[in-house]
Amino acid sequence: xxxxxxxxKSSRSLNKLETVEDFExxxxxxxxxxxxxVESEKRANGTLxxxxxxxxxxxxxxxxxxxxxxxxxxxxxxxxxxxEFEQIHDFxxxxxxxxxxxxxxxxxxxxxxxxxxxxxxxxxxxxxxGLENFLLRVASHPRLCFDDxxxxxxQQEHGWRETITDSGYLLQAENKLKSLSVxxxxxxxxxxxxxxKNYGRQLETNxxxxxxxxxxxxxxxxxxxxxxxxxGKLFSEWSVIEKDMGDGLQKAGHYFDSIADSIDSVxxxxxxxxxxxxEYLFYASALQQLCANHEALQRALENAHxxxxxxxxxxxxxxxxxxxxxxxxxxxxxxxxxxxxxxRALDTKIHADREAIDRATRDLEDFTKKATVEIxxxxxxxDKDLHESLVGFITLQVKAAKKNLQAWTQIKECLQNMx
Amino acid sequence: MASESSSAxxxxxxxxxxDTDAPSVMDVDEVPDGAPLIMExxxxxxxxxxxxxxxxxxxETFVTYRVRCVCARWTTPPHVRRRYNxxxxxxxxxxxxxxxxxxxxxxxLHSARQQLDRYSxxxxxxxxxxxxxxxxxxxxxxxxxxxxxxxLFLTTPDEELDKVFKSENSALNLWGLSNALYGSGEAKPxxxxxxxxxxxxxxxxxxxxxxxxxxxxxxxxxxxxxxxVSLSTELMGMRxxxxxxxxxxxxxxxxxxxxxGAGAGAAGAARAAAPLRHRAALPALAAYAHAHVDKIxxxxxxxxxxxxxxxxxxxxxxxxxxxxxxxxxxxxxxIPKTHAEIKSLLLDLADRQVNIHTQTLMGWEHALKLSTxxxxxxxxxxxxxxxxxxxxxxxxxxxxxxxxxxxxxDIDNYSNDSDIQDVSKDDIQHVSKxxxxxxxxxxxxxxxxxxxxxxxVKVENGDDYGKLDSISxxxxxxxxxxxxxxxxxxxxxxxx
Numbered sequence: 001x002x003x004x005x006x007x008x009k010s011s012r013s014l015n016k017l018e019t020v021e022d023f024e025x026x027x028x029x030x031x032x033x034x035x036x037x038v039e040s041e042k043r044a045n046g047t048l049x050x051x052x053x054x055x056x057x058x059x060x061x062x063x064x065x066x067x068x069x070x071x072x073x074x075x076x077x078x079x080x081x082x083x084e085f086e087q088i089h090d091f092x093x094x095x096x097x098x099x100x101x102x103x104x105x106x107x108x109x110x111x112x113x114x115x116x117x118x119x120x121x122x123x124x125x126x127x128x129x130g131l132e133n134f135l136l137r138v139a140s141h142p143r144l145c146f147d148d149x150x151x152x153x154x155q156q157e158h159g160w161r162e163t164i165t166d167s168g169y170l171l172q173a174e175n176k177l178k179s180l181s182v183x184x185x186x187x188x189x190x191x192x193x194x195x196x197k198n199y200g201r202q203l204e205t206n207x208x209x210x211x212x213x214x215x216x217x218x219x220x221x222x223x224x225x226x227x228x229x230x231x232g233k234l235f236s237e238w239s240v241i242e243k244d245m246g247d248g249l250q251k252a253g254h255y256f257d258s259i260a261d262s263i264d265s266v267x268x269x270x271x272x273x274x275x276x277x278x279e280y281l282f283y284a285s286a287l288q289q290l291c292a293n294h295e296a297l298q299r300a301l302e303n304a305h306x307x308x309x310x311x312x313x314x315x316x317x318x319x320x321x322x323x324x325x326x327x328x329x330x331x332x333x334x335x336x337x338x339x340x341x342x343x344r345a346l347d348t349k350i351h352a353d354r355e356a357i358d359r360a361t362r363d364l365e366d367f368t369k370k371a372t373v374e375i376x377x378x379x380x381x382x383d384k385d386l387h388e389s390l391v392g393f394i395t396l397q398v399k400a401a402k403k404n405l406q407a408w409t410q411i412k413e414c415l416q417n418m419x
Numbered sequence: 420m421a422s423e424s425s426s427a428x429x430x431x432x433x434x435x436x437x438d439t440d441a442p443s444v445m446d447v448d449e450v451p452d453g454a455p456l457i458m459e460x461x462x463x464x465x466x467x468x469x470x471x472x473x474x475x476x477x478x479e480t481f482v483t484y485r486v487r488c489v490c491a492r493w494t495t496p497p498h499v500r501r502r503y504n505x506x507x508x509x510x511x512x513x514x515x516x517x518x519x520x521x522x523x524x525x526x527x528l529h530s531a532r533q534q535l536d537r538y539s540x541x542x543x544x545x546x547x548x549x550x551x552x553x554x555x556x557x558x559x560x561x562x563x564x565x566x567x568x569x570x571l572f573l574t575t576p577d578e579e580l581d582k583v584f585k586s587e588n589s590a591l592n593l594w595g596l597s598n599a600l601y602g603s604g605e606a607k608p609x610x611x612x613x614x615x616x617x618x619x620x621x622x623x624x625x626x627x628x629x630x631x632x633x634x635x636x637x638x639x640x641x642x643x644x645x646x647x648v649s650l651s652t653e654l655m656g657m658r659x660x661x662x663x664x665x666x667x668x669x670x671x672x673x674x675x676x677x678x679x680g681a682g683a684g685a686a687g688a689a690r691a692a693a694p695l696r697h698r699a700a701l702p703a704l705a706a707y708a709h710a711h712v713d714k715i716x717x718x719x720x721x722x723x724x725x726x727x728x729x730x731x732x733x734x735x736x737x738x739x740x741x742x743x744x745x746x747x748x749x750x751x752x753x754i755p756k757t758h759a760e761i762k763s764l765l766l767d768l769a770d771r772q773v774n775i776h777t778q779t780l781m782g783w784e785h786a787l788k789l790s791t792x793x794x795x796x797x798x799x800x801x802x803x804x805x806x807x808x809x810x811x812x813x814x815x816x817x818x819x820x821x822x823x824x825x826x827x828x829d830i831d832n833y834s835n836d837s838d839i840q841d842v843s844k845d846d847i848q849h850v851s852k853x854x855x856x857x858x859x860x861x862x863x864x865x866x867x868x869x870x871x872x873x874x875x876v877k878v879e880n881g882d883d884y885g886k887l888d889s890i891s892x893x894x895x896x897x898x899x900x901x902x903x904x905x906x907x908x909x910x911x912x913x914x915x
Contacts, residue, residue, distance in 0.1 A: 199667070202667045203667075206660070206663060206664035206667065206668070207664075209660040209663065209664070210657070210660045210661065210664060212660075213653060213656045213657040213660050214657065216653040216656065217650065217653045217654060217657060220646065220649055220650040220653055221650055223646060224643070224646040224647065224650060227639065227642060227643055227646065230635075230639055231639055234632060234635050234636060234639065237632070238628075238632045241625055241628045241629070241632075244758065245758060245761070245762070252765075379669075383669060383670045383671060383672055384671075386668075386672045386675070387670075387671040387672050387675050387790075390672065390675035390676065390678075390679055390790060391675055391787070391790050391791060393679065394675070394678055394679055394682060394783055394786045394787050394790055395787060397682060397686075397779075397783040397786075398780065398783045398784055398787060401686075401776055401779045401780035401783055402780055404772075404776045404779075405773065405776035405777055405779075405780055408769060408772040408773045408776055409773055411769050411772075412766065412769035412770065412773055415762060415765050415766050415769055416766065418762055419758075
């Protein structure tokens with residue numbers, strides 16, 4: 001479309017962005033710094049209660065661009081816990097309603113196939129990776145990455161919690177929740193947005209199904225592979241009492257043990273891929289959130305139109321002299337003075353209503369323009385990422401099948417070589 | 420029924436009967452003749468038990484099994500029908516007439532629970548296999564094969580069976596016979612010195628351990644197959660999830676999902692059935708080992724009786740020598756045979772697992788191809804005008820010129836075709852089966868052709884998208900058709 005925007009642009013001034021290419025060629029924080037979450041640590045609130053233990057993560061910020069002035073120091077590290085991540089995430093959601101906000105990793109363990117909870121060291125490691133990914137996503141988004149609160153999150157050692165609460169985002173978030181809980185039924189829903197919303201819902205369902213079946217499969221497969229350890233034990237015990245068959249049985253036994261051991265690394269790798277898919281599960285709901293925001297603005301516009309129409313009707317009635325109390329009760333016509341007064345009062349209100357409509361229309365247009373680019377960027381990214389994850393999944397299955405095939409071929413050979 | 424005809428054609432492969440394919444108990448009129456029995460090398464007799472059938476008489480319903488035999492020593496009717504009780508009687512008589520030799524064990528009676536499911540195809544199939552192995556062992560046994568009872572069992576026509584087989588050896592007689600041979604020594608095992616003959620005690624120890632190992636092996640293998648079947652169900656679930664998702668997914672994801680679904684489907688199909696042979700054979704061998712242990716114990720009792728000096732007659736000594744000699748020859752015959760059978764059972768297991776994993780591997784490799792080669796799909800939809808749109812259906816086409824250039828770079832990065840080629844060549848060399856080789860050659864052929872296609876595409880892309888359009892359309896349709904071939908071919912190949 002039109003490429004009025006200059007390619008090099010400070011992301012602070014968000015002007016007419018209309019192409020995805022412009023969007024993507026913008027400056028982002030990530031082009032100047034490196035962000036990693038290096039490690040995690042267990043902390044306690046003073047009491048020894050298990051409940052009061054929580055985990056903090058060390059965010060490491062390294063400035064790679066020597067001229068970059070925005071960040072205070074060259075290297076900075078800061079400890080943050082999950083609830084603080086939640087705070088910055090919620091803040092961004094409220095402040096940038098037209099952006100598909102990158103999601104946080106899961107709060108509770110979803111699609112678990114073995115007993116684990118949020119204090120599991122394995123879970124903590126996966127969460128560390130997920131939080132790092134969240135930071136990278138935000139830092140590579142041209143509109144989100146230079147947000148003051150976000151920069152503070154990365155750097156402000158003390159008092160960040162107060163700073164962010166002061167911004168009043170909580171109140172906004174509550175208001176939003178209230179308005180969303182009322183089911184929005186628009187008179188003329190935007191077909192594009194409707195399409196995107198439905199797509200988001202479908203994606204969520206499909207991803208959910210996929211993750212569920214995957215967890216069932218790895219659960220059964222894991223148990224099955226561990227069963228092979230029993231074979232290994234049986235064969236090695238058996239080889240002791242046999243003379244001719246002993247050698248073959250013992251060798252075969254080793255391969256059985258290798259099968260039992262191999263599943264652990266496969267399970268770990270698969271869990272990482274599942275985490276990537278989970279990110280898009282949450283992304284899908286962020287997408288739906290964006291649509292809901294759009295709908296809220298649309299509804300505001302529709303309400304404004306309704307208000308105007310009501311006012312106009314009222315004015316007509318007032319002009320006809322039907323709006324006074326007496327006329328309403330007894331059906332008589334209002335005296336002229338009353339008529340003039342009320343008509344004039346309504347005229348001013350009508351004027352205010354029209355202005356409100358204009359504002360609402362502008363807001364909606366503005367939102368739609370920005371959201372369009374965001375959504376398209378998201379779709380591209382999602383296609384690429386999901387494709388990569390799925391190919392990764394398939395590759396992992398190929399690897400696992402190869403390992404199993406190799407082991408069993410060897411077992412067969414050992415058995416064949418028995419006298 | 421299909422399963423019956425397949426068992427008729429592959430006469431000795433009833434062992435491959437699976438839970439789903441188990442020949443169900445049929446009605447009287449349906450049985451075909453079956454392939455001719457062939458005697459194995461070194462034996463002059465061959466027997467076969469198959470074709471279970473439900474028969475209704477006035478008082479009860481029961482299952483009969485068709486017993487066939489070819490023998491050089493006597494003429495046999497083409498087939499006879501026997502029920503479990505007949506086998507039981509044969510077993511009893513063999514035990515009575517050859518007290519020093521343990522007859523092969525019978526499959527167990529119904530447990531109380533199984534009474535509720537007496538005619539379930541799996542149960543009947545397992546029992547059929549076990550009865551076959553029972554008769555087979557007798558036929559190949561150097562002593563028992565010449566037993567008169569055995570001959571009667573095989574040759575008496577069905578109608579006359581009751582007369583011949585029932586009344587002669589009454590229960591009382593049997594008991595008296597075995598008692599006479601072993602005396603009452605069994606009641607008092609070790610009066611005084613406990614005799615430990617090293618030759619037989621080590622044999623007894625071995626047999627007991629073997630029995631235990633075989634039982635464990637049976638349990639493990641049953642669990643393994645059951646687990647595989649349940650894993651297969653879950654894999655089919657993933658296939659359905661992927662297929663449902665692919666409907667609404669866009670662009671490359673649809674291809675990746677199609678691949679994923681296909682891979683899961685193949686893996687699931689490979690594991691779907693659970694073979695039964697081990698469920699008959701392993702417990703039978705374990706019971707057989709146990710029977711031998713009993714005989715050894717009996718011999719030991721004799722020995723103890725002899726040593727304790729109460730009946731210091733030649734008679735006891737003779738009986739002891741007889742028993743020892745019988746056991747020695749029996750074990751020297753039985754152990755190699757049993758080892759061979761164990762080896763064959765284990766190889767069955769290994770074969771099946773190798774098949775499962777081969778098919779799984781092929782399924783997932785095919786999936787990889789499907790998911791990375793659909794790049795050709797994208798070239799199909801290249802257009803000169805940039806199209807920017809919100810709705811997902813249009814996003815699917817990913818049609819801006821800039822994008823395709825990017826994606827062409829992606830192809831270079833992927834360089835998947837050559838990778839896949841190498842990978843599949845390596846793997847398939849690994850698997851030594853010949854039939855698999857044929858399929859793999861076709862696969863390699865395809866991937867070679869595809870990489871050629873992509874070469875052409877790469878060369879031409881810079882110039883003219885229109886040209887690209889037509890070439891890629893042609894090629895993608897070619898590759899599509901070639902895609903269907905390997906799958907067809909490999910499903911035709913019977914990897915059993």
